[in-house]
Amino acid sequence: MKDFKELRKKLIEETKKKIKASVKKDNLIIQAVNSIDEADRAANTLAKRLREWYSFYLPEFSNSIASHQKFAELILKKSKKELLAEIKLSPEKSMGADLEKEDLDAMFELAKALGGLYNYKEKELKYLEAAAKKHCPNVTALAGHLIAAKLISLAGSLEKLSAMPSSTIQLLGAEKALFRHLTTGAKSPKYGILHEHPLILNAKKSEHGRIARLLADKIAIAAKVDFFKGDFVGDRLKKEIEKRIKGDIEKNSRGNSKGRAK
Amino acid sequence: MKDFKELRKKLIEETKKKIKASVKKDNLIIQAVNSIDEADRAANTLAKRLREWYSFYLPEFSNSIASHQKFAELILKKSKKELLAEIKLSPEKSMGADLEKEDLDAMFELAKALGGLYNYKEKELKYLEAAAKKHCPNVTALAGHLIAAKLISLAGSLEKLSAMPSSTIQLLGAEKALFRHLTTGAKSPKYGILHEHPLILNAKKSEHGRIARLLADKIAIAAKVDFFKGDFVGDRLKKEIEKRIKGDIEKNSRGNSKGRAK
Numbered sequence: 001m002k003d004f005k006e007l008r009k010k011l012i013e014e015t016k017k018k019i020k021a022s023v024k025k026d027n028l029i030i031q032a033v034n035s036i037d038e039a040d041r042a043a044n045t046l047a048k049r050l051r052e053w054y055s056f057y058l059p060e061f062s063n064s065i066a067s068h069q070k071f072a073e074l075i076l077k078k079s080k081k082e083l084l085a086e087i088k089l090s091p092e093k094s095m096g097a098d099l100e101k102e103d104l105d106a107m108f109e110l111a112k113a114l115g116g117l118y119n120y121k122e123k124e125l126k127y128l129e130a131a132a133k134k135h136c137p138n139v140t141a142l143a144g145h146l147i148a149a150k151l152i153s154l155a156g157s158l159e160k161l162s163a164m165p166s167s168t169i170q171l172l173g174a175e176k177a178l179f180r181h182l183t184t185g186a187k188s189p190k191y192g193i194l195h196e197h198p199l200i201l202n203a204k205k206s207e208h209g210r211i212a213r214l215l216a217d218k219i220a221i222a223a224k225v226d227f228f229k230g231d232f233v234g235d236r237l238k239k240e241i242e243k244r245i246k247g248d249i250e251k252n253s254r255g256n257s258k259g260r261a262k
Numbered sequence: 263m264k265d266f267k268e269l270r271k272k273l274i275e276e277t278k279k280k281i282k283a284s285v286k287k288d289n290l291i292i293q294a295v296n297s298i299d300e301a302d303r304a305a306n307t308l309a310k311r312l313r314e315w316y317s318f319y320l321p322e323f324s325n326s327i328a329s330h331q332k333f334a335e336l337i338l339k340k341s342k343k344e345l346l347a348e349i350k351l352s353p354e355k356s357m358g359a360d361l362e363k364e365d366l367d368a369m370f371e372l373a374k375a376l377g378g379l380y381n382y383k384e385k386e387l388k389y390l391e392a393a394a395k396k397h398c399p400n401v402t403a404l405a406g407h408l409i410a411a412k413l414i415s416l417a418g419s420l421e422k423l424s425a426m427p428s429s430t431i432q433l434l435g436a437e438k439a440l441f442r443h444l445t446t447g448a449k450s451p452k453y454g455i456l457h458e459h460p461l462i463l464n465a466k467k468s469e470h471g472r473i474a475r476l477l478a479d480k481i482a483i484a485a486k487v488d489f490f491k492g493d494f495v496g497d498r499l500k501k502e503i504e505k506r507i508k509g510d511i512e513k514n515s516r517g518n519s520k521g522r523a524k
Contacts, residue, residue, distance in 0.1 A: 016357045023318045023359035028368070031315040035372050038311055042304030042379075049300055053293040056285045095278045097285035106290070106389040110297050113382035117304075120375035127368040 025135045026157040032128050033149035036121055043117040047072065050110050057104070058096040060089055069118045072111040138222035141234025142215065142241070143197060150193045151219070162227035169223075170194065170216035191216075199245070207245075214241050287397045288419040294390050295411035298383055305379040309334065312372050319366070320358040322351055331380045334373040400484035403496025404477065404503070405459060412455045413481070424489035431485070432456065432478035453478075461503070469507075476503050 047068035055062050058080055064087045065071045074083065084091055099107075125146070132145035136158055140148045154172040155161035161169070171178050173192030181188040191212035194200060200211050218237040225233055309330035317324050320342055326349045327333050336345065346353055361369075387408070394407035398420055401410040416434040417423035423431070433440050435454030443450040453474035456462060462473050480499040487495055 016355070019357045020359050023361075025365075027318055028315075028361070028365050031311065031318075032368055035308065035311045035315065038307050039375065042307065045300050045304065046297065049293065049297045053290075053297065056289055056293075093278070095281045097282050099285075099290070102389065102392070103287075103290050106294055106386060106393075109382055109385050109389075113301065113378055116375055116378035116382075120371055120378075123371050124368060127364065127371075130364070131368075 024157070025131065026152055026159075029128065029131050029135060029149050030153040032124055032131070033146070033153050036124050036128065036146075039117050039121050039124070043068065043114060043121070046110065046114050046117070050107070050114060053107050053110065056097055057099050057107070058083060058094060060084075060087055060094055060096070068114070072114045072118070076108060076111050076115070136223070136226040137232055138226045138230075138234040138237065139219055141232075142219050142222050142238055143194075147193060147196055151223075154193060158223065158227050162223040164220065164223070166213075166216040166220035169220050170212050199241070203245075211241075211245060214244055286419070287393065288414055288421075291390065291393050291397060291411050292415040294386055294393070295408070295415050298386050298390065298408075301379050301383050301386070305330065305376060305383070308372065308376050308379070312337075312369070312376060315369050315372065318359055319361050319369070320345060320356060322346075322349055322356055322358070330376070334376045334380070338370060338373050338377070398485070398488040399494055400488045400492075400496040400499065401481055403494075404481050404484050404500055405456075409455060409458055413485075416455060420485065420489050424485040426482065426485070428475075428478040428482035431482050432474050461507070465507075473503075473507060476506055 050072060051062045051068075054075060058075075061075075061083050062071070065074065078086070080096070081091065084094060128149055129145040132140045132148045136148055136152070139151065139161075142148075143151065151169065151172055152158055152161055155164060155169075164172075171189060171192045173194075174189035175192070177186075177189035180186045190209035191200065194212050194215055195208075197212075197215060199215065200208055203211050218241055222234060222237055225231070312334060313324045313330075316337060320337075323337075323345050324333070327336065340348070342358070343353065346356060390411055391407040394402045394410045398410055398414070401413065401423075404410075405413065413431065413434055414420055414423055417426060417431075426434075433451055433454050435456075436451035437454070439448075439451035442448045452471035453462065456474050456477055457470075459477060461477065462470055465473050480503055484496060484499055487493070
C-alpha cells in the first residue's frame with residue numbers, strides 16, 4: 001500500500017515535469033495572435049460606440065475619416081473648431097450640440113481607452129513578427145507573420161501544420177464553408193485564412209483560387225522545412241510563386257493575342 | 263422656383279438647429295452606460311485570454327484569485343517567485359514553464375491593456391454616477407446609478423420611462439423572456455434589469471418577484487417626479503420599500519407563530 005502511494009507521488013511529479021516541458025513557442029504564438037484578434041474585435045466595438053457618442057458633438061466629422069484609430073487620435077488632439085476647419089464647415093452650420101466639459105471628458109476617456117487598445121495591438125504585432133520570424137522563418141517569408149501565426153493557431157501547432165497536405169492548408173479557416181459544401185452541395189471554398197494574403201487581395205477574382213492553391217503548395221513545403229529546422233528557402237519559394245503567377249499571365253495574354261506582356 | 267430653393271434652404275437650416283437642440287443628457291447617459299457594458303465585455307474576453315496565456319508560466323496562480331482585475335494587477339506587480347510564495351508553493355513544484363523575457367513582456371502588455379480598460383470603466387462609472395444623480399436623482403436614489411442609467415437606456419429616454427406603467431418598468435430588459443412567455447406559454451419573467459438590484463440580490467428567491475414589483479412601483483413614481491423636475495423624494499420612497507419588505511417579513515413570521523420579529 002505504501003509502495004503504491006510512493007509510486008503515485010512519483011508519477012504525479014513526473015507528469016508535472018512533462019507538462020512543464022510541453023510549453024512550446026507554438027503555444028505562445030497562438031495566444032498572442034488570438035489576443036490580437038480579440039483586442040481588434042473589442043476595439044471595433046468601442047470605436048463604433050465612440051463614433052456614435054461623438055456624433056452628438058460633431059456629427060459631420062465622423063464620416064470624413066475611415067480609420068477608427070485615427071478618428072480616436074484626432075478628436076483627442078484637436079478642438080471642435082480645428083476639426084470643423086479641417087472639413088471646411090463653419091461652426092454655425094454644424095448640427096452638433098455644445099456639450100459641457102464633464103460630458104466631453106467622459107467621451108474622451110473612451111477615446112483614450114481605445115488608443116490604449118490600438119497601442120497594445122501594435123506592440124503585440126511587433127512581438128509576433130519577431131517570434132514568427134524566429135520560429136517559422138520560411139512560412140513567415142511566404143505568408144507574412146500574421147497569417148503564419150494564424151495558420152499555426154488553426155492547425156494547432158507547427159508540427160501539425162507541417163504534417164498537413166497543401167489542400168488542407170489551403171482551406172484552414174474555411175471549415176464552415178467546407179462542411180457546408182460537403183453536406184449541402186454549396187460551392188466549395190477556395191481558401192480560408194489565406195484570403196488575407198496580399199497576393200490574393202491584389203489579384204483578379206478569377207485568379208484567386210489558383211493563387212491560393214499555389215500559395216498553399218509552397219507553404220506546405222515551408223512548414224516542413226521549418227519544423228525540421230532546415231535552411232532558409234522562403235525567398236526562393238516566394239520567387240517561384242511570383243514567377244508562376246507572372247508566367248501564367250503572360251500565357252493568358254498571348255492566348256488573347258495581345259502580344260507578349262512585359 | 264427661386265422661392266422654393268430659398269424655402270428649402272431655410273427648412274434645412276431649421277432642421278439642423280432642431281437636431282442640434284435635440285441632444286439631451288439622456289443621450290449622453292445612454293452612450294456612457296452602453297460603453298461601460300461594452301468595455302466590460304471586452305475586458306472579460308481579454309482577461310480570459312490573459313489567464314490562459316499566463317497559465318503556461320504559472321498555472322497554479324490563476325485559480326487562487328477570482329477577480330480578473332486583481333489578477334492582471336498582481337501579475338504585473340509581482341514576480342513569479344513572490345506569487346508562488348503567496349499561494350505557498352515551492353518553485354520546483356510548479357507546472358509552469360520558464361519563459362524568456364520577450365515572451366513574458368508580450369503577456370504583460372496584455373495585462374497592461376486590460377488594466378487600461380478597467381481604469382476606463384471606473385472613470386466612466388464615476389461620470390455616470392454624477393450625471394445620473396443630477397439628471398434623475400429620485401430614480402438613482404432608488405435603483406443606484408447603474409440600474410437607473412440602464413433603465414433610461416432600455417426605455418429610450420427619461421421621458422419615455424416616466425410614461426411607463428410600473429409593470430413595464432419591472433420587465434425592462436426581460437423582453438425576450440416576456441415574449442417567450444406570451445408566445446409559447448413559458449413561465450413569465452419576474453424582472454428584467456432590476457435583478458441586479460441589491461434588494462433583490464440579497465433576498466430569498468421566493469421574495470424576488472414581490473420585491474421587483476415593489477421596486478418597479480416606486481421607480482415609476484420616481485421617474486415621473488424626475489422628469490417633471492419635482493422635489494427630491496427618493497429617500498422617502500426607498501424607506502417605504504424597506505418598510506414594506508420588513509413589514510411583510512414580520513407578518514410572515516407572525517403567521518408562522520414564531521412571535522414578533524425584531
